[in-house]
Every structure is written in C-alpha cells, then in structure tokens.
Amino acid sequence: MIKQLIKKFIKITKPILDLLLLLFYDRKYIVGRHFEDNVSGYIYSLRSIWLKNILRLARPSQFPTALTCYISNSKNIHFHPDDLNNFQSPGTYFQNFNGQIYLGKGTYIAPNVGIITANHTVGNLDSHEEGSDVIIGEKCWVGMNSVILPGVELGDNTIVAAGAVVTKSFPQGNIILAGVPAKVIKEI
Secondary structure (H helix, E strand, C coil): CHHHHHHHHHHHHHHHHHHHHHHHCCHHHCCCCCCCCCCHHHHHHHHHHHHHHHCCCCCCCCCCCCCCCEECCHHHEECCHHHHHHHCCCCCEEECCCCCEEECCCCEECCCCEEECCCEECCEEEEECCCCCEEECCCCEECCCCEECCCCEECCCCEECCCCEECCCECCCCEEEECCCCEEEEEC
C-alpha cells in the first residue's frame, strides 16, 4: 500500500523531482533502471540529498550514495547507471583518491566491501603510495566483508567469496575466489 502511494507520488511529481536531482547530481547518474518505472532511484537520491547535502552528515557525491558508503573521489569511479544500487550498501568503502575504480555493468558489491587503489607508505603512514587502478569486469559479485587491493583486475563473471582478500589479478574470469589471500576455488 505504501509503496503504491510512493509510486503514485513520484509519477505525479517526476518532472519536479528530476529538476531537483539535477541540482545535486550529474544527469548521467539519474537515468536507468532505478528511475524508469521504479521508485528506488528517487528514494536513493532524496535520502542522499537530505543526509549528505543538506544535513552534511557525510561528504556529498556526484551521484546518490548511502550515508555509510564512503567514496574518496567520486570523479575517479566509473560504473553504469543501472548499477547505482552498489552505492546503497552499508559500509562500502571505495578508496580511490589516488587511482581509478572501474565497475563492469551488472556487477554487485555487497555490504562492507573495501576496494582500495593506494596503500599507506611503509615507514610513513601519513602518506600513500602511488595509486593503481582497480578493474572489476561485468557481472561480477563481490561478497560481504571482502577487500580488493590496488592494481587488481577481475575478469567478467568473477565471484569473490565473503571475507576474501584479493591481492592479485584474475583477468580470466568465470571463477570463484575465496580465502586470504584469495585464490581460485572453482571455475564456473
């Protein structure tokens, strides 16, 4: 019942909501499956505007993100707008101030995942090493509490098991990774 009322409200106010969202977000992020015949994109956006842009409880982003989704530099992350849901999971950490993160279309990022492009410098924890891009292929699934370290490339259809720490690249894809450090446990 409530969801139907929200859908009706959004359908009626869609032109006004779209203009409001353009005040805060780049147009390329407020399209796709979460905004077409769906209310989730508007809910993500309005919640993010309220919590991050108005109340300033966290740093605002170029696109809607959950309060506890941390992104060092939203300009250095690349994804398809249909995958906006990846930034709504609690505790996700995208450390990319010193490198790029590329998420392939259809990839799912679970809660509490860390994707890191630069480590601290050994001997001087106040500085960071040079960044190395992280590239995650299409239709991957990165399980809860896993970590992907700098320079890692994962091929299409890769599953990273919950709690895994991926320290090296697996560009071949169609695999399941698990463990610390992560290794191939199954080909799919």
